[in-house]
Amino acid sequence: MKKVVLADTAGFCFGVKRAVDAVYNEIKKGDKVYTYGPIIHNEEVIKDLEEKGVCLIHTEEELKALREGTIIIRSHGVPEKIYDIIKNSNLNLVDATCPFVLKIHKIVKEQTEDNRHIVIVGSKAHPEVQGIIGWCLNNYTVLETKEDAETFDLPLSTNICIVAQTTINYNNFQDIVEIISEKGYDIIVINTICNATKERQTEARKLAKASDAMVVIGDMHSSNTQKLYDISKAECENTYYIQTLKDLDLNRLKSFRSVGITAGASTPNNIIKEVHTACQK
Template identity: 40%
Template sequence: MKVVLAEHAGACYGVQRALDMAVAAAGEGEGASTLGPLIHNPQVVAELEARGVRAVEGPDDVERGAVIIRSHGVTPAVRRAVVARDLPLIDATCPHVARAQKAAAELARRCGRVVVVGEEGHPEVEGLVAHAREAGGEVVVVASPADLPAHLEAPVGIVVQTTQTREALDAIVAELEARGIQPEVKNTICFATRQRQEAAAALADKVDAIVVIGGRNSSNTTRLADICAAACPRTHHIESPEEIDPTWFAGCFTVGVTAGASTPEVQISAVVARLEALEG
């Protein structure tokens, strides 16, 4: 059985940057706290905790050490709460997410109404919504055209969760245009996310089975699994090599491997090694 790795897979720049910042903070000796999981990868979060970097619910839960704003970013109110505690602040917000936050605020000021294309309740989306509302905008979160309010008047701005697909954005823009609304669109989808999605789709179309590595609480990894499953029914979403069941690959000549943007290289290598060992 041949194991083929997707051309683009695994930790993106924003995730690796956040990890490097957290590890550096751990080395300071006083420990550090992240506001929520640093990234959506349970294994990495557990490793960070072992180094003295623990995930907490909010600023009030931090007793000492630095406070790390995770890669998904936070709302302006949470940032102010950290500053008010007079604690050392390490901002590990992904630069692409920070750009989306700025775009949400700008659209709110210009258009008054902002549509956020994304997953309701996701921490990144909560940050986008809060930035738009602080700038005076009326905000609605939609995942599909069916979520759009029946009554929505121009002008309308659109900003996108960085891990969304271009197809989701295009469908919502098309629905608004069908209503006679020409929205101002800020396409804030991360290029690395798009690369991983396209590479996963291309690979899934060529292999007998495919393994998608990443946290089950990771929206971008879950989306990769959905994309792969559309082309390859034998798609398996796992978090660790221990989950692999050899019976999944009965009769397979090729198996693909891809990984979400919150999956470090060491986890990918472990899964590839496990798959390559199955033949023996």
């Protein structure tokens, strides 16, 4: 019988659980509920919310057109101007932004006001980074790779503050900080990677090393799940990235003596449990 180990850190993190709970609580009140962007990166959760009447707002134009209802800000956060639009429209506001992301918004706004150029280590296309950019007063650079950092070039008199997308790879952040530090700027480095992200990545790496096969569960649009997959794949060649049980070829797992399972921060427990149970058979 094969050994199946489920990571202790698999599943909803504090910020995601808080955001999802906020939406379900608003649904119970009976008012029309909207989320600005998907509340989290998980299709199954979004589908369930839509079936319960929650509407998804994708653009500022859609937001400006609303005249009533409750707007819930996604866990990834939004630019400052979105708050202004909601307040000016007299809509009810529920802020489900992860507190760790809110902390970054506060940092970059204060540091920009102190005339520091903000360097955000992360993916420019990710909604969390898009939100952070919206608090930087147009004085920022987004660096995703070591190559980006190598080509970073501002006058040496520029004062810099470096922050991170909460879900990025910790080692990548360290590498980029080291490259920028060697360029001779006056730098403040604030490691804003969520502790839960670091713990999840550390456990995934350890579990993948000890396993013949690794299953990583999460939405294909989830940044933190993609990082878990990359980390696991580097340690365990037989690593499989799935959204739900139906994506997993259980027959393929039968040849392995040990299987590790982890999941992204926006993966519901019922999906993790279903996969875990199936792998044990």
